[in-house]
Amino acid sequence: MTVSADIGQQDLSRKDMGHEPAPEIAAPRRVFPALIVLLGALFALVPYWGDDVGLRESFLLAAVYITLASNLNIMIGYAGYINFGNIVFFGLGGYICVDLVTRWHWPLVAAGLMAGATVSLLALVFGAGILRLRGAFFALATIGVNEAVRQFVANFEPWGGATGIYLSFDAYEPLGGPMSALWLVYFLLVGVMVLSLLLSYAIKTSKFGLGLLAIGQNEDAAGVLGVRTPLHKALAYSASAFFPAVAGGLFFFKSGIIEPNGAFDLTLSIEAIVMIMLGGYGTVTGPLLGAFLYEELRGYLLTSPTISQLQLVIAGALLLAMVLFAPGGLVGFIHQRWPRSRTILQ
């Protein structure tokens, strides 16, 4: 071919200078998944070795938050669709799992997986409908879905209506009593957290993820380039529902009670968005960092006598500050400061 790279070099490179020469584009490194698994092991073992129940409870909540934030990030950070009602997956998963365990005496793990699969399938069906909406309309529709499900459950007698379902102590017997059940649920939740992060990483580095990122940037252009946009969005919505539903099942099994207002709490939905923005949307590490820091901060604020009422006010101020000064979140900031970190910190 006579026409080659030199076409562009003279006329274009002048203004495009000022960036470092393109590094050789390597396949993403494989260290990152190993780091995630290592982190999960630390998460599981540190409270266990120290036999620190307080730390376990704090980490358990962090694992739930990280699961929620990481999966929500698939929609918000990758596909660019803001899902305000993401908590519906968590609540519905909780109900299905608790119902299967209490009424049908399913083993916990099977019930959790069933909850995940059912909610994921429902999300696929719902998603195909509401994902025709874009931007603010989609965001509003997701709140609508959450509120509708909450109202339905509050009037659904088999699930206890507005009072919800209580678990008796018998439910913990197959797991060796409440004491060991709490540890087991904790380990399972850490497992769900690790799998969520691995899913997020797998999607981000896959062809499917590339399609999602393209949709997030410019949906019409992505379509013209050949990305099957409706299918991609519905699959992403469905995939982002699975682990939150499993986490909901485990969490409410551990709590011993599930009722509509606690299960479909819109505040937690919005807090999950704050966590993503705090850590850095569109990255795997961002939601992890954001959710962990947010949980620690929240724990501190709630126990501090002077400002315990101001937790959400501070969350709001924090979000505002992040959006104004570091729109890429913590990870975005790190990437900007140290561009080389991009290859390691996904």
Next chain:
Amino acid sequence: MSALLEVSALSKRFGGVQAVADLSFTVGKGEILALIGPNGAGKSTVFDLINGVFPPDSGRIVFEGADITGKPTYEVAHHGIARAHQIVQPLAGLSVLDNCLVGACYGHDNLSLAAGREVVREVAALVGLADRLAMPAGQLTTAGKKRLELARALCGRPRLLLLDEVLAGLNPTEIERMIEVIRAIRARGVSILIIEHVMRAIMSLSDRVVALNLGRNLAEGSPPEIANHPAVIEAYLGDPKLMTMSGAQPS
């Protein structure tokens, strides 16, 4: 030359505006067909219709024997039609590489990421973006973004390339180079349907020209035929007789 794309009796109306009216033309295999016409003649609408951005009111679009009328954009892309937009549409937050990779992996050949990277490297060298692959697409210059449009479309390994004013906004040197690139693309057996206002490019590039006015087929023929066609001159400049009259008047 057998027909690759057949457009027959295509019409599209937006409210009170008949954007495209009863338009028919064909693009042969390996041909460069230019679509010209004054602003508002309906050229980009024709692209949108072929591309599946919206369906036509009536008429048919047949590509390689398959009816693609009203198919969604991504299916049209899978059939092997790629497009470079007049108003650049970079996926600004993604790198130039990823932009092209979307085109390569989701285009006609449905490639894997690894195979897509190979295609991107090759196309980037052809188009002249090889040294900017790691850059965010939003940071490219206007000319760079134009190139990216072309590169991305090309990465999909299309049979037919729709080029919507890829030369607009470029300086004469850049135009010269872009024309070379387009020639090189055709040499690889890709047919091209091109909308362009730069007449020098039309004259040197295209095999045939279809002139549109008010959504209708005004004239069709070789570049010199079209350039001297009275109806085309009238559509662009007004009545030629009127012009000679006013020119003949002593000032």
